[in-house]
Amino acid sequence: MTSHGEGIKEEQISRIEKGIEKDCHGGIETIICTSPSIVCLTQKLIAELIGTYFIIFSGCGVVVVNVLYGGKVTFPGICVTWGLIVMVMIYSVGHISGAHFNPAVTICFAIFRRFPWYQVPSYIGAQLAGSLLASLTLRLMFKVTPEAFFGTTPADSAARALVSEIIISFLLMFVISGVATDSRAVSVPYTYIYIIHISVQMEILYYILYYNLICFMCHT
Secondary structure, three states, X not given: OOOHHHHHHHHHHHHHHOOEEEOOOOOOXXXXXXXXXXXXXXXXXXXXXXXXXXXXXXXXXXXXHHHHOXXXXXXXXXXXXXXXXXXXXXXXXXXXXXXXXXXXXXXXXHHOOOOOHHHHHHHHHHHHHHHHHHHHHHHHHOOOOHHHHOOOXXXXXXXXXXXXXXXXXXXXXXXXXXXXXXOOXXXXXXXXXXXXXXXXXXXXXXXXXXXXXXXXXXXX
């Protein structure tokens, strides 16, 4: 018969072997690097950087192509591209980093205690680095004037664009936090990925024609 102290020690060892440990920042359970099979923070940051890179490269790249080639891609095509690349990246690295790809998502998860605050700066840094590298890649590939990149200049007043940006960003965070963090939201595994995919397409299709909205802080 084991003592209470031995039982606690065995439980802690078991949790460490599984890669789970109580985090001192708010009591959040986080993955730690205790074995080769456990995903460490460095791997998470690399996943965020790569995921954000391809989202910005594909999303902004299709806009550039649309502008340069007389609108052949069309705005619905742009929306589909954004939605698909987000979905593909979630499937690709979601199991590694959680697939935030957006500082707003990282902060949102931290606020709702679904992500440790001490990792927030690192995640945001990786996301910004990925978006910057993607922008530089597009700049090198398409040697054109800045106007050809469509920019972020609102088609209407800046005030209305700002309000709309806040509303649509809130909607995206609301959907993501609702379907991706609560097990009661959907009964079919990975359904939340399709919901996020549809949300991104709807938001861009509805607002980009009038306000040139961003919704992704890294895109800005």
